[in-house]
Amino acid sequence: MDKIDRLGWAEGITFVSYGVPLGVRLNRAGMLEQLVDRFPPGWKPSRAGTVERLYSLIIGGVGARPGIRRFNILYGNTQKLLRTLDIEEFLTVFESDVKLHVAAGARRRVFIHAGVVGWKGQAILIPGRSFSGKTTLVAELLRAGATYYSDEYAVLDSEGMVHPYPRPLSVRENGKHVKHAPEIFGARSGSKPLRIGLVIASKYKEGARWRPRALSPAEGALALVENTVSIQRQPETAIEALRRALPNATILKGTRGDAREVVDFIRRKLL
Amino acid sequence: MNNTTNGFKPRARKAGLVVRELSGELLVYDRERNQAHSLNETAALIWKHCDGHSTIAELRSTLEAETGASVDEQVVRYALRKFTKLSLLEEPLRASVGERRLSRRELIQTIGLAASVPLVVSIFAPSVFAAASCTQTCTVPADCTVPGCPNCPVPGGKCSA
Numbered sequence: 001m002d003k004i005d006r007l008g009w010a011e012g013i014t015f016v017s018y019g020v021p022l023g024v025r026l027n028r029a030g031m032l033e034q035l036v037d038r039f040p041p042g043w044k045p046s047r048a049g050t051v052e053r054l055y056s057l058i059i060g061g062v063g064a065r066p067g068i069r070r071f072n073i074l075y076g077n078t079q080k081l082l083r084t085l086d087i088e089e090f091l092t093v094f095e096s097d098v099k100l101h102v103a104a105g106a107r108r109r110v111f112i113h114a115g116v117v118g119w120k121g122q123a124i125l126i127p128g129r130s131f132s133g134k135t136t137l138v139a140e141l142l143r144a145g146a147t148y149y150s151d152e153y154a155v156l157d158s159e160g161m162v163h164p165y166p167r168p169l170s171v172r173e174n175g176k177h178v179k180h181a182p183e184i185f186g187a188r189s190g191s192k193p194l195r196i197g198l199v200i201a202s203k204y205k206e207g208a209r210w211r212p213r214a215l216s217p218a219e220g221a222l223a224l225v226e227n228t229v230s231i232q233r234q235p236e237t238a239i240e241a242l243r244r245a246l247p248n249a250t251i252l253k254g255t256r257g258d259a260r261e262v263v264d265f266i267r268r269k270l271l
Numbered sequence: 272m273n274n275t276t277n278g279f280k281p282r283a284r285k286a287g288l289v290v291r292e293l294s295g296e297l298l299v300y301d302r303e304r305n306q307a308h309s310l311n312e313t314a315a316l317i318w319k320h321c322d323g324h325s326t327i328a329e330l331r332s333t334l335e336a337e338t339g340a341s342v343d344e345q346v347v348r349y350a351l352r353k354f355t356k357l358s359l360l361e362e363p364l365r366a367s368v369g370e371r372r373l374s375r376r377e378l379i380q381t382i383g384l385a386a387s388v389p390l391v392v393s394i395f396a397p398s399v400f401a402a403a404s405c406t407q408t409c410t411v412p413a414d415c416t417v418p419g420c421p422n423c424p425v426p427g428g429k430c431s432a
Contacts, residue, residue, distance in 0.1 A: 101399075104399040216294070222309050230399070232398055
């Protein structure tokens, strides 16, 4: 850490998100404002003397000599996380790592990798990792009139209620992440915690037909455990939240093709 | 102890497990192995009665009393074999020489009702990083430096878990 400490830092901030204290420092002044947009929802500045993770951001850019560009380098504590010329990629990886560590370290909330929308007063959860198509399904549900909660994490409290995680939707367009406000899809963001009414554990496969099978609550809980960030660190908290969250939920598992087919199915048969 | 005889008295493991009931089923998290299991109602009933005092025959009788239906001893043995495989018993059940071990399919054919057959579904719980969204662009795997996303499936695409 000493080596990184000696690099010379122009500005920094310590903040708390979901009870997790984090720190950020930059080698260049004036970038912090751009960075705080990438912090997790509900973050607050703090005066914490110690943090769980300190991010050190070395902003590269144009070098001293013409035609030379310097790398942007990101450290999480002493670990080098990224070295890239692409500033957008740099900020995206920073954002993703911060959110992941908050999700893993939160004591009073359980973070499940999932898209969430509100539908007739209940939450629909779409658990899944990258490339499982959850954002596409969330966007389609928003177009159909759902309320936006999250396209990244389902945040459960100890009673099993789902809280909003209000970040713009991160839609992949031509291989890049593009952020869209839910209003683009004609939707508004939810604010109240909701009970889970439906879980859709689906995988995208081009041309597949949506023929889901219903899972029992315990089997369905496994589908969520598979995507629970803090399950290894805090299994008691996570399992208890799932126990409270799932008894009355319908849980469906299957391979889906077009997201519209799933939305039609929900409209016709469920909730 | 000879765990292959009818005198075997299975005891459910308690240490290192987080156990919660969900509508008659059980969700079990094994802290030592970072595995999660869901036990359907039949499996849950058998496991809950593995108290170290009941033999396989007694477990069968208990199961009959609780379900109000006739239960084949093979059902109990099948569940105990599953529990043994997943380290959910203090002492493992060992197969005796020549013992016929029914598969789940054979058990369903014998009993005739899939719901009465003990079912245990298991997964390995993900580490923090395995549950991450991979956002880094890559040409070769060496470009993928973010923990949990070490692979580069397509040059020019995103790193993946």
